[in-house]
Amino acid sequence: MLSNSPVYLQVREQLWEWITANSLDSQARLPAERELAERFNTTRVTLRQALGQLEAEGRIYRSNRRGWFVTPARLSYEPSRDVGFTRYVAEQGFVPKTETLTKVLTETPAWLADQCEMTAGSPIYHFVRRRFVDDRCLLVEHNYVNPLKCPGLLNQDTDHSLWKMLRDTYQLAPAERKIEVCSQALVGDEANILNVNQGSTGLYLERLCYDENGDFLEFDREFWLHDAIKLVVNIDG
Template identity: 25%
Template sequence: MIDKQSHIPIYYQLEEQIKSMIYSKHFKPGDLLPSEREFAEKYAISRMTVRQAINNLVKEGLVYREKGKGTFVADKKFEQDLSGLTSFSEDMRNRGLIPSNQLISFDFEQPDEKLASILAISPTDMICKIKRVRLANEEPVALETIYTPKKIIGDMNVQEFSTSFYDYLEKKLHVKIGFGHQTIEASLANDDEATYLKIKKDSPVLVMERTTFLQNEEHTPIEFVISTYRADKYKFKMTMKRD
């Protein structure tokens, strides 16, 4: 299965062999891979070559290492299409998963100048700040903080707040969400993020910031949200056209 006479590097051939076994479900998420020694003996290649192939698979997020235990097959990442504006709950339901929340805090407060500017309100206006962990099938995927103007949502309380903030806006307040502006950047998990997402501090994360606007003549900002996603669980995609 490894052609040592091929111009294709041996480490790459092994890498593709392992990928094929993962994609065909021969190795399933959570399975322990054979050791470097076992791969080396099976294919009569060096352990250094095996290590290079495994390192590449770790970088791709297909497998992960646990010190003293070995290398395991990673869960498939959630893939979100950025070409449309959907809520986390809608996205998870579309995948056949059960979305849920772990509420951390729910408060009304005055915004700082930056938030007031983003939400197009006065610094004396009140905002609602909602901080929560987003879960899929009870597994933490993202840490989310929502800021929304009180003058739009009124006296919303924890009991009225369902799984999806968009459901609340559209079904209870009967407002129409129009569009959003979004940025995504790579970062490392701080103490707070590591605790709530159940990952190690300084693990890679993806930080998304989005401002969402209503579908009205004024394009009124309805929310500013900061979401920190586990990079080992999530990836984003979009379709791009050349003008």
């Protein structure tokens, strides 16, 4: 890097070279900021700018109250595949885990009724789950499921693949899907659950699914860490 570049970028270069030279593994914890500032002969302010630059690039990440860590390899994510989270994570050599935070039978909110052709206030299942890859929480997921299609779903174990359960227990599968993806700041409960600062960069994905009869089946809202995944689309022909 040119010597006339901003000091924080020079420190960023030195820091990344040090991480690479020491072959720090995925999720390896970096030394404390004070130690790093001394190591690279810079101020804490400049060091934090350098760390922030590497964080924006997805090379390192910060966990509140725990410090800085080397970012794992991104998960390849193909949202159009009818494969549950557990399976596609395991297929890529990672260890998946899911925790159900809440699951309730509630009323369909007006904003969702407009999208899924349900009546506002009608019953709907709402699940909130957080999902891990190699013990790192990457995703907060809200699942809204049509209870008429799968009675008793609240009594099932939802710490595993919801889609596998719908398929195996209720013989349900999505026949039509609408998927949208955009960048979005992580705020509120989602930021707290992911243990990141309010306003951190994230990736938002929503998926609206209908069954083979054209009836609403499930609406999924996903809040991902920005450095967690890369979207993959395979097109035949």
